[in-house]
């Protein structure tokens with residue numbers, strides 16, 4: 001029996017990776033570790049780093065959190081050099097093993113290459129089969145290794161041309177960073193589903209250091225300045241001469257992941273020019289306009305429900321209270337020795353603040369309902385604390401479809417909204433009422449006018465089922481992916 005607290009027990013969709021790349025920094029490894037620490041929310045199961053000191057590559061890959069791995073200064077000292085790439089990973093299956101921890105590294109005839117990526121290739125299984133038939137020997141089950149083999153067998157001579165050759169064969173959503181002996185490379189998929197940004201560090205001697213990373217919060221912690229988003233379909237090649245941009249794909253309408261604004265990104269990040277914190281507050285205000293109910297208090301399900309609950313409170317005029325307190329010190333390996341204790345799992349993470357709840361009509365604000373298990377326990381807990389009514393408001397449309405673009409979601413049959421009406425869901429989670437923000441309302445909150453013509457700006461496939469990138473590896477109408485050989489990153 002597995003007594004460990006499975007990472008999926010919090011009943012959320014999970015971002016599966018965060019990346020940081022650094023070029024020309026005297027403390028590249030330590031600074032990359034700091035950046036990875038800021039991106040810990042994008043992956044908590046393993047972390048890795050590859051550095052280059054001008055003549056040799058060095059690497060560290062380990063299970064666990066960033067702090068567990070780079071807290072030992074011997075590890076940082078071993079990662080010599082002024083160039084680095086690092087990666088945090090959140091695995092989709094329980095078989096997270098060291099060989100899957102990124103960055104992956106390989107030696108080629110042109111020299112060494114380390115690769116790390118965030119996202120998912122939707123034709124990885126087909127590509128992998130074809131590569132195995134050609135004699136390629138895979139060491140891991142990650143998509144990133146598909147890139148490595150495609151680069152290895154390419155007939156082009158330069159690493160950038162080989163990379164372009166590889167990118168033209170893959171289908172999927174990805175933000176990729178790579179370190180060669182002479183360059184740091186960043187790539188975003190042609191629709192820009194996953195984020196990647198460029199930053200710079202101005203050194204005291206006047207030289208510039210460059211940063212590639214998933215979110216602006218990683219720039220803030222290392223004192224770097226935001227330069228710009230890497231554009232959808234763009235390759236940036238950074239070396240001692242500066243930054244070169246290559247755009248090998250035909251231009252397409254971008255489809256950035258709308259769930260980054262709702263939940264994945266850290267609230268202090270700016271995504272595609274929009275502060276995430278502001279976006280969440282506006283989404284909460286729109287939710288209040290759409291789903292009013294008389295109540296005494298607005299209570300966020302912490303932490304992710306906080307900004308949207310604030311927006312809801314301001315718009316509705318109903319006071320905001322911290323009616324649920326989150327315990328931040330529940331580790332992933334917390335031992336739950338009996339089924340009774342296991343049943344109490346949610347109380348390990350959340351406690352009801354009875355003073356703010358007893359006798360009150362409560363509106364709970366959360367960002368999503370995935371399987372509904374946590375929502376049910378939280379509603380139960382708020383009622384047990386004496387709430388007179390419990391109304392649930394969700395700052396995303398119903399999650400009816402799985403994500404195949406690098407986000408960990410249960411298969412469709414396990415998504416509560418895929419099988420039930422909103423009334424049925426309300427009954428199942430035990431709420432007096434339940435409402436989700438509408439799709440049009442979500443776009444209005446993000447600055448669009450809500451008409452259908454404004455929608456293609458984002459990927460919203462987990463709400464709409466409209467997948468903007470083909471899914472060739474899928475095997476049936478339930479959108480189940482051939483994931484036996486390949487895991488997302």
Ligand code: SF4
Pocket residue numbers: 193257258259260402403404405406407459460461462463
């Ligand atoms: S399916 Fe949902 S979670 Fe996945 S990329 Fe699209 S919007 Fe984001």
